[in-house]
Amino acid sequence: MKIGLLCGHRIPDLLNTKEILTVETKYGSIPVEISPVGKHIVFFINRHGPNANLPPHMINYRGNIAALAASHVDYILSVGTVGSLHKQMKPGDIVIPHDFIDFTKTRPQTFFESERVHVDMTNPYCPLIREQLLIAAKKIHSLTVHDHGVYLATEGPRLETISEIKFFSQYADVVGMTGVPEVILAREKSICYASLCLVSNMAAGLQSELSTDTIKKMYTQKQPYISKILTSTITNLEKKQKCSCKTDISKAKI
Numbered sequence: 001m002k003i004g005l006l007c008g009h010r011i012p013d014l015l016n017t018k019e020i021l022t023v024e025t026k027y028g029s030i031p032v033e034i035s036p037v038g039k040h041i042v043f044f045i046n047r048h049g050p051n052a053n054l055p056p057h058m059i060n061y062r063g064n065i066a067a068l069a070a071s072h073v074d075y076i077l078s079v080g081t082v083g084s085l086h087k088q089m090k091p092g093d094i095v096i097p098h099d100f101i102d103f104t105k106t107r108p109q110t111f112f113e114s115e116r117v118h119v120d121m122t123n124p125y126c127p128l129i130r131e132q133l134l135i136a137a138k139k140i141h142s143l144t145v146h147d148h149g150v151y152l153a154t155e156g157p158r159l160e161t162i163s164e165i166k167f168f169s170q171y172a173d174v175v176g177m178t179g180v181p182e183v184i185l186a187r188e189k190s191i192c193y194a195s196l197c198l199v200s201n202m203a204a205g206l207q208s209e210l211s212t213d214t215i216k217k218m219y220t221q222k223q224p225y226i227s228k229i230l231t232s233t234i235t236n237l238e239k240k241q242k243c244s245c246k247t248d249i250s251k252a253k254i
């Protein structure tokens with residue numbers, strides 16, 4: 001089975017890259033690393049581009065998802081760091097979101113620009129992948145794992161203000177910059193998608209100061225656990241079971 005993996009960092013404990021393909025898409029050329037993991041083949045894309053330098057608002061989201069769709073992956077796993085909006089979700093915790101709120105502003109959100117297609121977002125994250133991520137994460141007893149969470153996506157690249165965080169915390173649990181529109185575009189391509197979020201910091205106003213160094217350090221510290229969770233999840237994913245992610249696009253058209 002083919003499984004797509006989107007992350008902003010390399011995952012050396014997981015990936016054993018055999019080759020790098022360049023997939024040509026309508027939105028540009030996308031390098032995809034091919035790596036066997038257990039009985040499956042992982043198609044890894046650094047969402048920040050080949051030089052890992054694209055800020056969240058400049059990421060080629062459509063190119064990345066189009067490249068995975070062209071590679072015929074069955075599932076997409078996404079990994080990202082987030083800020084926590086609530087004291088019960090602490091730095092170092094794992095959150096598997098079940099829903100999202102979109103506060104991005106400038107990103108193309110759809111593959112459909114010349115026809116009226118409205119995909120259903122009632123359950124944006126694949127329940128099958130979420131279940132496997134949760135089983136895998138809960139095996140690591142030193143980690144605190146949150147079964148549910150609302151992911152609020154901001155445009156970035158700046159971090160949020162204290163007032164924004166107060167507002168967001170009424171409706172969401174974690175805040176990040178890259179989870180949207182990936183989740184929407186995956187649904188438009190009828191690919192199951194779910195996200196593994198590492199809480200790297202408390203959001204603005206909930207900790208004394210916020211620096212990108214804190215975020216990087218937390219990711220480096222927890223990277224071995226993320227690799228373990230992903231390895232176990234990928235190993236345990238089976239060929240399509242029942243879920244409703246597979247969108248019949250003809251039914252989403254007006």
Ligand SMILES: [Zn+2]
Pocket residue numbers: 126127128129191192193243244245246
């Ligand atoms: Zn699914």
